[in-house]
Amino acid sequence: MVDLAQYIVGGLTTGTLYxxxxxxxxxxxxxxxxxxxxxxDIATLAAFLGFSLVLRLQGPALIPLAVxxxxxxxxxxxxxxVAVTAALAAAFYxxxxxxxxxxxxxxxxxxxxxxxxxxxxxxxxxxxxxxKIFPFPISDVRVYRLGGVVISHVGLALTAAGVTLMVLLxxxxxxxxxxxxxxxxxxxxxxxxxxxIPSRRIFALTWGLAGALGAAAGILAAPVTLLNPAMMLDPxxxxxxxxxxxxxxxxxxxxxxxxxxxxxxxLFAGYISFAxxxxxxxxxxxxxxxxxxxxxxxxxxxxRV
Amino acid sequence: MHTDLRQRYEEDLALVRGFWGWxxxxxxxxxxxxxxxxxxxxxxxxxxxxxxNAIIAVGLNLLTGYTGQISLGHAGFVxxxxxxxxxxxxxxxxSWWVAWPAAGLVAALFGFLVGLPxxxxxxxxxxxxxxxxxxxxxxxxxxWERLSGGRMxxxxxxxxxGPASLTGEQRLYILAVGGAALLIWVAYNLTRSHVGRAFVAxxxxxxxxxxxxxxxxxxxxLAFAVSAFYAGVAGALFGQALRHLExxxxxxxxxxxxxxxxxxxxxxxxxxxVIGAVIVTxxxxxxxxxxxxxxxxxxxxxxxxxxxxxxGLYGRWQRIRLYFTTWPL
Numbered sequence: 341m342v343d344l345a346q347y348i349v350g351g352l353t354t355g356t357l358y359x360x361x362x363x364x365x366x367x368x369x370x371x372x373x374x375x376x377x378x379x380x381d382i383a384t385l386a387a388f389l390g391f392s393l394v395l396r397l398q399g400p401a402l403i404p405l406a407v408x409x410x411x412x413x414x415x416x417x418x419x420x421x422v423a424v425t426a427a428l429a430a431a432f433y434x435x436x437x438x439x440x441x442x443x444x445x446x447x448x449x450x451x452x453x454x455x456x457x458x459x460x461x462x463x464x465x466x467x468x469x470x471x472k473i474f475p476f477p478i479s480d481v482r483v484y485r486l487g488g489v490v491i492s493h494v495g496l497a498l499t500a501a502g503v504t505l506m507v508l509l510x511x512x513x514x515x516x517x518x519x520x521x522x523x524x525x526x527x528x529x530x531x532x533x534x535x536x537i538p539s540r541r542i543f544a545l546t547w548g549l550a551g552a553l554g555a556a557a558g559i560l561a562a563p564v565t566l567l568n569p570a571m572m573l574d575p576x577x578x579x580x581x582x583x584x585x586x587x588x589x590x591x592x593x594x595x596x597x598x599x600x601x602x603x604x605x606x607l608f609a610g611y612i613s614f615a616x617x618x619x620x621x622x623x624x625x626x627x628x629x630x631x632x633x634x635x636x637x638x639x640x641x642x643x644r645v
Numbered sequence: 646m647h648t649d650l651r652q653r654y655e656e657d658l659a660l661v662r663g664f665w666g667w668x669x670x671x672x673x674x675x676x677x678x679x680x681x682x683x684x685x686x687x688x689x690x691x692x693x694x695x696x697x698n699a700i701i702a703v704g705l706n707l708l709t710g711y712t713g714q715i716s717l718g719h720a721g722f723v724x725x726x727x728x729x730x731x732x733x734x735x736x737x738x739x740s741w742w743v744a745w746p747a748a749g750l751v752a753a754l755f756g757f758l759v760g761l762p763x764x765x766x767x768x769x770x771x772x773x774x775x776x777x778x779x780x781x782x783x784x785x786x787x788x789w790e791r792l793s794g795g796r797m798x799x800x801x802x803x804x805x806x807g808p809a810s811l812t813g814e815q816r817l818y819i820l821a822v823g824g825a826a827l828l829i830w831v832a833y834n835l836t837r838s839h840v841g842r843a844f845v846a847x848x849x850x851x852x853x854x855x856x857x858x859x860x861x862x863x864x865x866x867l868a869f870a871v872s873a874f875y876a877g878v879a880g881a882l883f884g885q886a887l888r889h890l891e892x893x894x895x896x897x898x899x900x901x902x903x904x905x906x907x908x909x910x911x912x913x914x915x916x917x918x919v920i921g922a923v924i925v926t927x928x929x930x931x932x933x934x935x936x937x938x939x940x941x942x943x944x945x946x947x948x949x950x951x952x953x954x955x956x957g958l959y960g961r962w963q964r965i966r967l968y969f970t971t972w973p974l
Contacts, residue, residue, distance in 0.1 A: 458944025622777035
């Protein structure tokens with residue numbers, strides 16, 4: 341029983357991360373039908389930016405590479421990193437994606453692939469390919485014990501921060517005028533434009549929001565995965581899997597998909613095979629796409645030829 | 646005076662047109678035939694790598710450029726071909742001439758299987774499915790150590806044929822360039838036959854194609870199988886080039902680089918795929934001092950090409966040629 345509870349806790353923690361990544365992907369997909377392959381690399385860039393800012397705020401350390409930062413060094417660094425990343429994502433929409441000539445689906449996917457490649461190269465060039473430790477204000481060795489179940493401080497903080505972000509996003513999309521405009525644009529672009537919604541600004545805002553979500557995911561993943569240019573590849577692919585599982589056009593679906601995937605993966609790793617844990621996500625994707633392409637909560641997929 | 650006016654359908658179908666076309670082809674054949682015996686070994690090896698990548702790029706372009714089905718898992722097919730040939734010739738001791746086609750056929754079988762979900766999935770969903778396939782192949786190879794040798798790798802025996810005086814590089818060159826020439830010729834013939842026309846019709850509108858009597862199931866899975874066959878054949882050659890296989894050679898990033906080849910060279914164009922393969926293979930080698938810049942250059946090149954010239958470098962070249970042939974107009 342303790343094992344089971346432990347696997348569930350672990351699954352929910354990683355599931356929160358997957359869900360955050362999936363939210364960023366779904367947010368963009370449902371508003372502009374763009375599948376953003378650069379999402380993981382945007383997150384990586386944000387994590388490295390945050391890393392440099394925290395180091396800068398820490399000043400010349402007595403011990404090189406102190407692994408803990410105080411909240412006063414961490415929070416401003418993170419805020420700046422998230423803001424910069426969001427601005428970059430919005431700028432990418434305005435400067436690159438909108439003027440692209442080949443505005444077909446293939447064209448737009450290819451452009452985000454190009455961005456992914458370029459960003460990944462940029463991160464490797466600036467920060468180097470070696471692994472770095474992210475200075476985080478919460479220790480990753482201290483744990484809580486609940487009747488034999490071990491919960492690390494970092495895992496708990498990650499889950500709490502993730503859930504907070506999800507709730508904030510929900511409130512923004514469902515309870516504000518901007519959120520209403522975002523939903524309108526996602527539902528019917530032409531009608532929304534006819535009603536005077538500035539669709540380009542909404543798209544740029546959506547890109548910025550998705551970039552900020554990606555940045556948050558990257559920063560939250562950093563203490564677990566450590567910093568290296570390929571750190572977000574696995575969470576990004578899992579986030580994709582979670583998005584497909586939950587439905588590419590459903591925000592609650594992304595969160596549900598993230599948690600489900602995290603749980604299934606954790607249980608599979610615990611009881612069946614640790615080595616094939618990562619392959620499982622892709623088997624789930626392929627199975628899901630064959631059985632119910634619209635996902636658990638999605639509604640979009642309609643056409644069969 | 647512009648002389649390339651085509652009056653009959655046969656002229657439009659012809660692969661090589663006019664005296665200068667034949668002359669260029671003959672010069673190319675002579676140059677490629679002399680190269681392995683005149684040039685230093687590393688150039689022979691580099692040209693072989695280019696030929697191997699050209700096979701993959703042409704196959705991928707048949708699928709993505711002509712049929713409009715995005716594949717981000719092509720490294721998976723390459724890996725399947727490489728390991729099939731490696732296991733058949735290494736562990737089972739079969740002849741290379743059995744292992745090589747078998748590599749293509751096994752990859753084609755997997756291509757057919759990946760093509761099956763493609764019947765129901767379009768656009769982004771298919772992209773995700775192929776991406777998942779590529780990663781899954783990499784994962785299975787990494788973890789199923791009895792099959793692949795795992796991270797330790799799988800040694801591949803050298804294919805022996807011809808006179809004993811041939812060096813290893815020359816043998817690889819003959820296989821790679823010969824194979825590439827054959828497969829490129831097949832690809833040309835495919836695209837100008839009813840099969841290629843069906844692929845293009847599928848890409849432009851699958852509903853209209855179905856109404857015209859094109860069997861979607863057959864042609865979509867055929868496109869996947871053919872493309873995977875190319876990748877598998879190239880994978881077997883890749884094993885010959887490196888003589889040692891490990892799963893790390895076939896990651897998601899390789900799939901993106903294959904994709905970069907056809908986007909940079911030109912989608913839906915066979916010379917474009919070859920140009921892309923040349924650039925993506927040679928550039929990182931020549932820029933070894935600026936190695937970190939390579940992904941940035943390719944990434945930016947992809948974005949700029951999509952923004953400014955969606956038909957790639959070959960499309961740009963065609964436009965330039967058209968401008969001069971029709972000049973004062």
